[in-house]
Amino acid sequence: MIGWKFGEYQAGPEGGTPFERLLKVFQELLMYTSGDVNEALSWLTELDKEYKLTDNNYGMADFIQDLIDKGYLKQPDQQQGGFTIAAKMEIALRQKALEDVFGNIKKAKQGNHSTKAEGRGDELTAELRPYEFGDQLDKLAVSESLRNAQINHGIEEFKLTHEDLEVHETFYQSQTSTVLMIDISHSMILYGEDRITPAKRVAMALSEFITTRYPKDTLDIIVFGDDAWQIEIKDLPFLQVGPYHTNTVAGLELAMDLLRRRRNPNKQIFMITDGKPTCIKKGKKYYKNSFGIDRTILTRTLNLAQSCRKIGIPITTFMIARDPYLVRFVDSFTRANNGKAFYSSLDGLGEFVFRDYKTNKSKRSR
Secondary structure, eight states: OOOOOOOOOOOOTTOOOHHHHHHHHHHHHHHHTTTOHHHHHHHHHHHHHHHOOOOSSSOHHHHHHHHHHTTSEEOOOTTTOSOEEOHHHHHHHHHHHHHHHSTTOOOOOTTOOEEEEEEEEEEEEEEEEEOOTTOOGGGBOHHHHHHHHHHHHTTTTOOOOGGGOEEEEEEEEOOOEEEEEEEOSGGGGGGGOOOHHHHHHHHHHHHHHHHHHOTTSEEEEEEESSSEEEEOGGGGGGOOOOSOOOOHHHHHHHHHHHHHTOOOSOEEEEEEESSOOOEEEETTEEEEOOSSOOHHHHHHHHHHHHHHHHTTOOEEEEEOOOOHHHHHHHHHHHHHHTOEEEEOOTTTHHHHHHHHHHHHHTOOOO
């Protein structure tokens, strides 16, 4: 049974209204309770008793009513039996995750994944070059072109010719299709260590980052245990670990299937896991082995990594464990795919995801 140890609550330097301060704590609790509103409210009530989060002017009842009035919670009904998260709260949770994980990001224009290659593109640069047939006229450097015409032909016989025209250089704005794989096997909460909450926090932050900053990109999220299946972005707060083994093969097969449907030539897989593969499916039956590195399971997994390499899909593995034999597996997996691997602490997971996402985005062949 997993548990949490809370310290004394301290409001940040930004202060805020009583509602805003309580909302931040409540959102954090929602992450730990997998979106269970009633359990989160119960924890918040206990924290209030212990650390006096409210006072006579603004109490828990006022906070709950504000959550309803502001559209964060839905009123309970007879069938649901309690409060449920509204769409506004789902968005707010993703935005908070984005701020927590990628807080150092400056807001950029939508869809502006720049590459180092110059050519026809979307983002103007300060560099100029002579006009060439086929260049888009909206990239025309008007002032410089008129100045050239004046210098070349004079004021008396002013005319604008092909030789006078200059255009701005541009960076090509690439698009990328990403599949994010999240391990929900039992080991993600084994020995009382909560690894799934940071993992899904990163997934929420990444989904908010892509959908708001790069709307032309695609993001598919899948979870894998004994099997693998796709989930929606809105389901991330409710994600829970199950009594599963780790079927990495099923996750990779589904990820490859999703990416095959994308016409975008730039494709990649991110995999967040804390352990080696321990399960594959043979026909309708499962073959499982949790002890050591099973050669049968390993071979199937490495073969898929090589298949992804052959069709140009890099896999970046984020390993949230440091056991030597697990590191050896990830090294073998990464070599087979020619991908990347990060051995991260839970606290550093988000920074690594963002860094690699931006790096992969900058690689685009013309």
